[in-house]
Amino acid sequence: MLQAVIPRYGEPDVFEMRTAPDPTPGEGEIRIRVRAAGVNFADVLARLGLYPDAPKPPMVVGYEVVGHVDAIGRTVTGLGEGDRVFALTRFGGYADAVVVPSGQAFHVPESLSDAEAAAVPVAYLTAALALYRMAALNVGETVLVHNAGGAVGIAATQLARLRRATVIGTASAMKHDALRTFGVDHAIDYRTADVAKEIERITHGRGVDVILDPIGGRSFTTSYRMLAPLGRLVIFGLSSAAPGERRSWWHAFRAWAATPRFNPLSLINRNRGVFGLHLGHLWDERTRLAPLIELLVSELSAGRITPVVARTFALDHVADAHRFIQQRGNIGKVVLTVSRS
Secondary structure (H helix, E strand, O other): OEEEEEOOOOOHHHOEEEEOOOOOOOOOEEEEEEEEEEEOHHHHHHHHOOOOOOOOOOEOOOOEEEEEEEEEOOOOOOOOOOOEEEEEOOOOOOEOEEEEEHHHEEEOOOOOOHHHHHOOHHHHHHHHHHHHHHOOOOOOOEEEEOOOOOHHHHHHHHHHHHOOOEEEEEOOHHHHHHHHHHOOOEEEOOOOOOHHHHHHHHOOOOOEEEEEEOOOOHHHHHHHHOEEEEEEEEEOOOHHHOOOOOOOHHHHHHHHHOOOOOOHHHHHHHOOEEEEOOHHHOOOOHHHHHHHHHHHHHHHHHOOOOOOEEEEEEHHHHHHHHHHHHOOOOOOEEEEEOOOO
């Protein structure tokens, strides 16, 4: 098999294409011949050495793939060779073959292309967990989605609209027209506007019911202050730790140092809630994730939600994919594709 390997921490050009023996599925596992793999900001942090969960170099990152099952281990049920699936991977997704537990793979709606299917697992499951499980979003509530032009942001916007929520999204001005087509009611340019003042204006001083924040650092504090009574803040990233292609311990330390320690008495007195979400630490919660994934597959099949792919890159152009995502100009998911002869 072919893999995009990170031999050492560094800039995007650190990737090397290497071959390795095909993996063999064990009991309860399947092997997938990969057609496309999603790129997530966690992969960028891993490349920079800023992601504690990642294996040490040399390593292969990647949390999600789509492809066809071509080998099955003992005790696997519900999946057969030739089935087209998308799957959650515990790293290893930047390859043309990967082995995963069968419980982490799901049939792909026929209406989705390979690239669209690769845009689903991490982004839509993260958004669904944040909005539907943790925040318990209700009809008519107001949601603030930071980085609304990213894959999770777009997924969250679409899922919030299914609950008939009002969506406010932050993004650079160049993305605002696109965001409105996805369902954002109010777009805020975080680079030029005071987001907190805009929220106060839009909500007439009440604040918002639910906030999704993947930025981290001071952003968590600002988001908390913008919550309405009974508001819920879901934090699920620290993108502010890696503003450039090179690792900067200074930026990482600043983001960490600026991260608030939420005061329980403040939570009580203000009637607010703060949730932390790390999808990578939920791999063993199959029974809890399955209903949400089944809901997503149903909504995808019905065409009520649609993955947005910003751009695709061939697997051997993975360095360009990482540069593109770090430039923060993407609207939607960045996807790696695998061509087969």
